Amino acid sequence: MTAAENTGAVTVIGLGLMGSALARAFLAGGHPTTVWNRTVRKADPLVAEGAVRADSVAEAVAAGGVVVLSLIDYTAVREVLATAGDALRSTTVVNLSSGTVREARELAAWAAERNIRYLDGSVMAVPQTVGGPDAVVVYSGPGELLDEHRPVLGRLAATSLHLGDDPGLALLYENALAGMLWTTLGGFLQALALVGTEKVPAADFLAFAAQWHTTLGALLPVVAEEVDAGRYTTDVSTLDMNKRAIAHLIETSRAQGIGVDALGGMRSLIERRVADGHGSESLSGLIEVIRNPRG
Numbered sequence: 675m676t677a678a679e680n681t682g683a684v685t686v687i688g689l690g691l692m693g694s695a696l697a698r699a700f701l702a703g704g705h706p707t708t709v710w711n712r713t714v715r716k717a718d719p720l721v722a723e724g725a726v727r728a729d730s731v732a733e734a735v736a737a738g739g740v741v742v743l744s745l746i747d748y749t750a751v752r753e754v755l756a757t758a759g760d761a762l763r764s765t766t767v768v769n770l771s772s773g774t775v776r777e778a779r780e781l782a783a784w785a786a787e788r789n790i791r792y793l794d795g796s797v798m799a800v801p802q803t804v805g806g807p808d809a810v811v812v813y814s815g816p817g818e819l820l821d822e823h824r825p826v827l828g829r830l831a832a833t834s835l836h837l838g839d840d841p842g843l844a845l846l847y848e849n850a851l852a853g854m855l856w857t858t859l860g861g862f863l864q865a866l867a868l869v870g871t872e873k874v875p876a877a878d879f880l881a882f883a884a885q886w887h888t889t890l891g892a893l894l895p896v897v898a899e900e901v902d903a904g905r906y907t908t909d910v911s912t913l914d915m916n917k918r919a920i921a922h923l924i925e926t927s928r929a930q931g932i933g934v935d936a937l938g939g940m941r942s943l944i945e946r947r948v949a950d951g952h953g954s955e956s957l958s959g960l961i962e963v964i965r966n967p968r969g
């Protein structure tokens with residue numbers, strides 16, 4: 675362990691909305707924090723709050739301590755790391771940037787060839803909740819790196835979880851949860867657009883949506899149990915019923931003059947599963963159509 679690591683020093687590379695929040699959480703925890711960003715001025719507020727600005731990636735890495743990356747994607751990560759050269763050797767790099775599972779695995783292999791200690795991770799929070807009680811950060815790769823740097827990394831979230839040694843796992847979870855974000859929000863926006871055709875303000879509809887969201891949340895354990903068991907009997911609602919219900923929604927949406935793009939995927943999954951002879955089963959069985967896209 676270097677002297678800088680001993681003091682809990684940290685370098686944050688990438689000061690977008692998320693990277694700035696990460697740097698702020700480290701500063702709030704009293705950690706010596708060095709920052710670098712491609713667009714230099716984005717470091718200004720953090721420098722005013724006590725961070726040290728590095729003029730290059732190599733200088734940022736050489737400041738010592740764990741190096742945390744928060745960049746837009748793995749292409750940017752590769753470009754930025756390539757400029758650091760030998761400065762990265764023997765350092766610990768914790769990459770919290772989004773990407774694909776394959777990219778994470780390939781970058782971990784790239785790092786191993788260069789004697790860079792590499793931990794992948796994913797921030798399951800928005801910038802405003804980083805460092806707070808609801809924030810979760812998941813990590814994958816060598817668990818001992820998380821153990822070693824937990825005093826620093828633990829500043830980012832109340833919960834820091836190691837998912838496993840495969841460096842791709844953090845992004846597997848992130849990709850999965852991101853899908854829930856878009857489909858859930860897509861459904862909410864569809865609903866707001868639909869009630870909005872009759873001049874119902876979103877604020878007025880919110881209470882109904884929130885109550886419905888709670889009801890749906892309570893269904894998740896039931897769905898998980900059915901999926902794990904591979905059994906899709908139901909006393910809640912059949913796919914035959916849901917096929918009709920989504921057709922009503924699509925017909926109403928079109929008649930009210932709004933689009934139905936947010937619904938098309940679910941309609942097609944339901945219709946395929948019913949056509950395969952599973953109309954009396956539950957919605958959970960749609961996972962079989964998702965698992966067999968050409969089935």
Ligand SMILES: NC(=O)c1ccc[n+]([C@@H]2O[C@H](COP(=O)([O-])OP(=O)(O)OC[C@H]3O[C@@H](n4cnc5c(N)ncnc54)[C@H](OP(=O)(O)O)[C@@H]3O)[C@@H](O)[C@H]2O)c1
Pocket residue numbers: 688689690691692693694711712713716744745746747749750753754770771772773797798799800801
């Ligand atoms: N915001 C969220 O709620 C959230 C939540 C979870 C995870 N994340 C993930 O966190 C990461 C950062 O997100 P963000 O919200 O901070 O995005 P952002 O505000 O758009 O910031 C993107 C960062 O990437 C840098 N960048 C982009 N291309 C680059 C390149 N070729 N070379 C060097 N730097 C480059 C930008 O530098 P410049 O300032 O110079 O453009 C900036 O620092 C993403 O992977 C995102 O998916 C974000």
